[in-house]
Amino acid sequence: MALVGVRVIELAGLAPAPFCGMILADFGAKVIRVDRTKVAMSLDTQARGKQSVAINLKTSEGVALLRKLCVQSDVVLEPYRKGVMEKLGLGPHELLKENPRLIYARLTGYGQSGSYATAAGHDINYLAMSGLLSRLGRSGEKPYAPLNLLADFAGGGLTCALGIVLALLERTKSGKGQIIDASMVEGAAYVGSFVWKSRSIGMWDRSKGQNMLDSGAPFYDTYQTSDGQYMAVGAIEPQFYRELLKGLELDAGELPPQMSFSDWPELRRIFTERFASKTQADWSRIFDGIDACVTPVLSFDQVSSHPHNQERASFIKDSSRDESPRPAPVLSRTPAEPCLTPDPVIGEHTVEVLEEYGFTSAEIDQMRAAGVVESNAVKAKL
Ligand SMILES: CCCCCCCCCCCC[C@H](C)C(=O)SCCNC(=O)CCNC(=O)[C@H](O)C(C)(C)COP(=O)(O)OP(=O)(O)OC[C@H]1O[C@@H](n2cnc3c(N)ncnc32)[C@H](O)[C@@H]1OP(=O)(O)O
Numbered sequence: 001m002a003l004v005g006v007r008v009i010e011l012a013g014l015a016p017a018p019f020c021g022m023i024l025a026d027f028g029a030k031v032i033r034v035d036r037t038k039v040a041m042s043l044d045t046q047a048r049g050k051q052s053v054a055i056n057l058k059t060s061e062g063v064a065l066l067r068k069l070c071v072q073s074d075v076v077l078e079p080y081r082k083g084v085m086e087k088l089g090l091g092p093h094e095l096l097k098e099n100p101r102l103i104y105a106r107l108t109g110y111g112q113s114g115s116y117a118t119a120a121g122h123d124i125n126y127l128a129m130s131g132l133l134s135r136l137g138r139s140g141e142k143p144y145a146p147l148n149l150l151a152d153f154a155g156g157g158l159t160c161a162l163g164i165v166l167a168l169l170e171r172t173k174s175g176k177g178q179i180i181d182a183s184m185v186e187g188a189a190y191v192g193s194f195v196w197k198s199r200s201i202g203m204w205d206r207s208k209g210q211n212m213l214d215s216g217a218p219f220y221d222t223y224q225t226s227d228g229q230y231m232a233v234g235a236i237e238p239q240f241y242r243e244l245l246k247g248l249e250l251d252a253g254e255l256p257p258q259m260s261f262s263d264w265p266e267l268r269r270i271f272t273e274r275f276a277s278k279t280q281a282d283w284s285r286i287f288d289g290i291d292a293c294v295t296p297v298l299s300f301d302q303v304s305s306h307p308h309n310q311e312r313a314s315f316i317k318d319s320s321r322d323e324s325p326r327p328a329p330v331l332s333r334t335p336a337e338p339c340l341t342p343d344p345v346i347g348e349h350t351v352e353v354l355e356e357y358g359f360t361s362a363e364i365d366q367m368r369a370a371g372v373v374e375s376n377a378v379k380a381k382l
Pocket of ligand 1: 013014015016034035036037043055056057058079080081082084087088107108109119120121122123124148152
């Protein structure tokens, strides 16, 4: 795997940093999540392949321990509000002094500077501040956040993982680490570069929900089928649009032109009526093999049994038979090998990791007795 040999210390966070850590683990990094002590259970649902060490950072010994782990690693990934790590004496400048090769990734909403830097927030706030949220949603309706995918994951976790991999690559030349300031506002805005930059060709001249790709166009939308399912239509180019009409058994000569904005409501009405006349399975059969850019909107239950996804093994099952997406993209020589065993319980690997980082059994026992660290065994399932 591409990242074998890379050691990552991930401070436990809510959603974006865990995803970033999981990407690194999927591609071979050893990712050690630092959890709090005295916590009933972890909220990290993206812990695949990680180890867990539980440290009480409200003790000076806990902070000293974390410092040792960080300076003997390649990457630190921290998801806290600006200033939290500095308050602990674990800011990047201190740690980089001890380990100049360290890559110190800071994944926050607003970044490390600016007047919002210390403000709390969540995906929807970051998306709002990126400008993108103002463009999302149907015409005449309020802006709509597409789950917490854009800021937390695309602009946050994924962009931060890119930053870490870039810094690792650069380190092979310079021998030096660096600090990564990953702001989810900026990451989301960057993911939205197409929207920003395609304004110059008039793609977004109309208001929200009335443009080609924001649910304005009838040929780029979803339609309900007679069994209450949906089909997705993305027939933008004229040759695919022609095939769409063919599949729907509509006569182009009797319809308004594809690009006539004023006729879009009427076209949508016709498509809606047509799609409502057959089931999703019927439409899938009709459009399979036609280059019309029409596909079923698959539910989580349907997705892994769809022949295409099955043929590519795009979804995997872990040892509990829980299904999730296989890591992407696929690398030809060094693909990801996602761990299929259960996620770690908090403190499951405390002893193992501390031993690996050079602590003696006596030191570990002493820290456990003093409540600096906690180690927990996996409960047997009856
Ligand atoms: C009913 C509610 C249940 C909740 C269930 C939740 C289920 C999961 C749902 C996921 C939802 C995801 C949502 C939509 C998101 O958008 S997640 C993205 C959130 N934003 C970010 O990550 C941006 C960067 N982070 C932040 O801005 C802030 O961390 C935050 C998310 C607003 C949370 O703020 P807050 O709780 O005040 O924490 P922070 O200021 O970061 O300080 C953390 C404090 O914790 C301490 N800490 C850390 N590790 C340890 C440890 N091992 N042991 C002891 N203490 C620890 C730190 O030292 C720090 O303490 P202090 O400096 O406050 O004294």
